[in-house]
Structure formats: C-alpha cells, structure tokens
Amino acid sequence: MSTTLRERLEALGDTFWLRPAILALLGIVLGEATIWAERSDWARSLLPEGWLYAGGEAGARTLLGGIATSTIGVAGTTFSITVAALSLASGQMGPRLLRNFVRDAGNQVALGVFLGTFVYVLVVLRTVRSVEEGSFVPHLGVTGALVLALLCVGTLTWFVHHIASGINVETVIGTVHAELRDAVARLTLDRPEAEPASAPLPGCPVTLGQGGYLRALDEEDLANWAAKQGATLVLLVRPGDYLFPGVPLAEVFPATLAEEASGRVRDALSLGDRRAAAQDLEFAVRQLTEVAVRALSPGINDPFTAIAVLDRFGDVLCGMTDRHLPGRAVLRGGRAVLFRRRVTYDGLLDAMFHMVRQNGASSAAVLLRLMEVLGAVLTAERAPERRAALRRHADLVLAAGRQELAERAGVADLEARYAALPSDP
Incomplete structure (x- = not known):
C-alpha cells in the first residue's frame, strides 16, 4: 500500500x-x-x-x-x-x-x-x-x-x-502499544541498507508558503523524479515535523531545477493540523510517553501506569533487535538521488525515556523499573552502537536517582541493578 x-x-x-x-x-x-x-x-x-x-x-x-x-x-x-x-x-x-x-x-x-x-x-x-x-x-x-x-x-x-x-488505562496502553509494534514492523527493514557517501554541499533551498505538521511524504516519487532529472534532493524534514512557512524543507542540486523541485516536493507531501502514524515511528511512542508523564504528575501520582508504559517500551525494543531503521539515502541505479532525515535508534530511546525519567526522578519504583527494562533490552540487543545508547540512558537513570531519591535504600537498589547490567560481549 x-x-x-x-x-x-x-x-x-x-x-x-x-x-x-x-x-x-x-x-x-x-x-x-x-x-x-x-x-x-x-x-x-x-x-x-x-x-x-x-x-x-x-x-x-x-x-x-x-x-x-x-x-x-x-x-x-x-x-x-x-x-x-x-x-x-x-x-x-x-x-x-x-x-x-x-x-x-x-x-x-x-x-x-x-x-x-x-x-x-x-x-x-x-x-x-x-x-x-x-x-x-x-x-x-x-x-x-x-x-x-x-x-x-x-x-x-x-x-x-x-x-x-x-x-481502562491498561486497554488504552495496549491499543497504542499494538499501534507502535505495527509501525515498527512497517517502517523498519529486515536487513541494513548500505550507507553511501555523505550528502553534497548545501544547494538551492526549497521552501513552502504554508505551515503544518508533515503527515506523510512520498519519498519514492521524489526519488524517481530526481533519478529521471539527474538531480539530487536533500530533505531537511521528516514526517512528524512541523513545517514553518518560508523555512527550507529541502535542497536540490543542480540549482537550475529549483523551481521544478519545489512543485514536486509540494505535491509529494501531506500537511495537517496534527501528526499522523502512517510514516511517523515516534508518533505512538510519544502517545505512550504522554500517558506515563501524566500518570507521574502530582495530581494523579500513579507510578504503576508509568511502569506499564515502560514495560511496553521494553517489549518494542526487544522486538527490534533483528530489525533495522531505514538508511539516510535512497538509491536509483546505484546513485544516491535522495537524502532524507531519518529516525535513529538514539532518537527513539530519547523519545521513550527522557521525559519519563525526568518526571519520575523522585519515584524509586519508576527508576528501578526503568533500569530493569534497560537491562532486559541490553540482554537481547547485540549491536554495539545500540548497546552504547542503552548504557547512556542507564547512566542517566543512575545519575537521576542519586540526585533525586531521598531514601538511601532506593539509591542502593538502583546502584545494584546498574551493576547487574549485562556487560558488552
């Protein structure tokens, strides 16, 4: 489809x-x-x-x-x-x-x-x-x-x-979790894509006269046009971003194709007043994060809901161990014709854990469960760069616990779980 x-x-x-x-x-x-x-x-x-x-x-x-x-x-x-x-x-x-x-x-x-x-x-x-x-x-x-x-x-x-x-909050979490798993299966790859040389130097900018959230972008159509014209397009935005009027959203090479490229880019994107899940992998992540952050607010104070969200994040990350995020370039005939902004593993982890950790820094139960989830994903994950990103978040959790937890026993438990994290193979 x-x-x-x-x-x-x-x-x-x-x-x-x-x-x-x-x-x-x-x-x-x-x-x-x-x-x-x-x-x-x-x-x-x-x-x-x-x-x-x-x-x-x-x-x-x-x-x-x-x-x-x-x-x-x-x-x-x-x-x-x-x-x-x-x-x-x-x-x-x-x-x-x-x-x-x-x-x-x-x-x-x-x-x-x-x-x-x-x-x-x-x-x-x-x-x-x-x-x-x-x-x-x-x-x-x-x-x-x-x-x-x-x-x-x-x-x-x-x-x-x-x-x-x-x-029921568990039903809502389960629904969004299923949507996130579907997005991971749809927007990730079975095998990694070859990474070509870096994008060319800045070229002629392509702007848009209206603003809105980028709901979808037909990259295949843009890549086919660029291959036919012998051009190279560099996308500066990705689905989920808010596009501001007059701010460049792409660059085209050579500059003589700037006017035609502007029309092609406008036809290839779909704008709206809210984000959509069709191409935005972080969309469902942010929905689950919002549930966890609201649950940790002083007015609600429900760490069990936040823990349920963390469990779903761990499930998704463990399911991604044999999946690969799309590469930066789209090739046609062995030539990179389209460079795109892509979702990175580090970016996914940041969207999942930063706000939960910051809002739950004073809750020992949340920090302990977050450390356990990171440990479970480290056990399943083998890619060195992903393990490094997971350990970075484990370090942040430990630092937050040492600074915010008032109970010494909670800090000791957190340090013990940090020490028990799987070592690099």
Missing part, C-alpha cells in the same frame, strides 16, 4: 461520522428494498408464514413508531456516553489520546446501528396506509424492524461493556 493511500485511509479513520453515515444510508436502502419485495409479493416466499408480522395497519404504526422513538433516544444516550468517556480519558490520559477513541470502530458502528435502524423504520413507516388510504401494511418491513430492534438491544449491551473497558 502506498504511503499516500495509507495516510488518506488513516485520515478517514479519524472521521467519526463516516461509519454511522454509511450505516444510516444502508438503513434507507434496506427499507426501500423490503418495501419493493413486499409489493412484488416476494415477502411470502422469503420467510415462513409464521415469521412475518401478521397485524394490521394500526398495530404496524404503533410498533414502528415505538421502535423509531426508542432507537433515536438510545442513539442520543450512546453519543452522550461517548462524550463523557472522551472527557474522562482526556483528563486522565491526555487529549492527544482522544484520537484513539474517535477512531474506535466499535463506537462508530454502535451509533450507526441505532441511526440505521431509525431511518429504516422511517422509510417503512411512511408506506403504511389505512383502508381509507389504500390499505397497505408492509409485513416484511415491520418484521425487519423487529429484527433490527433486537439487534439494537444486543448492540446497547455490547456498547456499555465496550466503553467501560475502553477507558
């Missing part, structure tokens, strides 16, 4: 109304289909005689009206529960995590089932006629309304369970 398509699909997932609108449209189509089947005398052949609604016009109106009233009322209640859950999650885990609740397909489908049932009933109800009006009772349509009403009962029961478990 192309990067641009993935980013657009992710943007669609952020649209809360999309699934409810589709299900409401399906409700209209289903209502029209049942009326057509009823008028085509298909109703008797579709279902056994005893399964169809057998009442008259007055009973059909009453039944359909009751279903319509109850479903739209429950739809409003469902929306209210969702808003209350979003408010609670925003206060406890951070407003940026609201994205995960808005994207939750279960919440969207639950609301869509109620709205779809409501519009279906309206479509069927408008066709019910008394004897004076021509006597038409859509038996198949009323039977369908009863079935959808039973579906709404099951959906409401499931929704209450889903929303209650969805605001």
